[in-house]
Amino acid sequence: MPVTLLGAAEIRALAADLDVTPTKKLGQNFVVDANTVRKIVQAATVTASDRVVEVGPGLGSLTLAILETGASVTAVEIDHRLAARLPATAELHGVPPGALTVVDADALRVRTIPGDPKVLVANLPYNVSVPVLLHFLETFPGIERGVVMVQAEVGERLAAAPGSKTYGSPSAKAAWYGPWRLTGTVSRQVFWPVPNVDSVLVGFSRDRQPRGSEQERRRTFAVIDAAFGQRRKMLRQALSGLLGGSAASASVVLESAGVSPTARGEQLSIDDFQGIAKAAPTSLGR
Template sequence: MPVTLLGASEIRALAAEIEVTPTKKLGQNFVVDANTVRKIVQAAHVTSADRVVEVGPGLGSLTLAILESGASVTAVEIDHRLAARLPATVAAHGVPDGALTVLDADALRVTDLPGDPTVLVANLPYNVSVPVLLHFMETFEGIERGVVMVQAEVGERLAAPPGSKVYGAPSVKAAWYGPWRLAGAVSRQVFWPVPGVDSVLVGFQRDPQPRGDEALRRATFEVVDAAFGQRRKMLRQALAPLLGGSAAEASAVLTAAGVDPTARGEQLTIDDFVAIARARGRGA
């Protein structure tokens, strides 16, 4: 599809036209480099057969690169001015009618997506990246895979293995849905305005079979939050309030789950946390 991508000068001109000044509150850092947005689309292996959801399309840099692949796009944008301008921008750059659907909404409140997207590709606002990802994975089971650009520190946490210094609650909760991987670094110089932090691409693939039902997910996440709420403590202490009230009672549940009561949360896999949630449910 012959699509013209946005350049730095055109992005600034578009922003001026609709009187948009990038705000930290909305996490707006617009990508002004065509090579970078193409890199994101390639990392996500987007094809013309894909239905893509993009969160925070902004002025349309990444949107156009996704549409260039021939895929259809549902774009979720919280800024009313940007949402209103996006269709005209993509039409002016060679995209046919019907390829783009714009949802003027807060991504954290969206519960229905037109077109039933199966791929998530986005430059996520730094301040809400993890909540948005977890909300979309929980709410839209049809999303099978994706690549998102996030703050480097956040991306490293999402992809961290057990035992890593940055392994934490986001790592475990993301792993509930499937494996995550770092898919490349992104220079801060490709953004306008230039952020004070580096960015990375993070890819994910949803497991073919769900790890459990919604009740088990909630129970597991409750254990995860308790374990990392006091991450320096042994699990028998950190989980005591949740698993009976005493270290001895917590130890009994942990032992029934096949987990060492003297371990710490950062040592456990997602399967370990699931086992604890199941054991707790059995009243072990």
């Protein structure tokens, strides 16, 4: 039989049966609108041949929408009650055996995922959205693309270009893996409970060729952290502790990387940050 989706009344009934009250601690806001979860899946261009990983499936509304396409899903859920109930919900709604795998774990600690997923689709908890994304991109190089729903401010940062007001450390680190784009907005009224923030959909695709080695990534991210840790300062000052201990020594490294010592972090692209890391002392990032 075809996969059917959860309705608002059924979601509330499921939560009551499990004695689950959405908590701010876990960033839980459940989507109760079928059109919205289908919109997310369409934005991610999920097809029947895709292997998808979902973070924070909750009661399963987005999970079922992904499975409706015929794709296979590995869902990572930190709440033991929700993780235990999800397979039964899927079976009740027409999901064929073997299409869903549930991993009962903290997404920030997961190091392996069954099924070698290529696509990430998720309604990410607001409080850990950026750390989860960066962890999954770092840990699972097989993930090629994805769409996530996040708080509007977070999504705008992830997709921001150098020089914009919202460009910051998350923007630069996300760009290490490939391009990001805003793909849609989501009304706060489709959530239960209704959050006090707006949400957006953010899409990404991983570059076909890795930008650099893991050591290069760590070194580059160390430069990014230092640059935005004191974002109001010029780079020669913000990076002085990282690049030789003085503004003068930092200026030498910056100039050798083709970056103005008087620039600020928000003006630099990921290429610039990587260039600084390559020109930096060998001790950086260890």
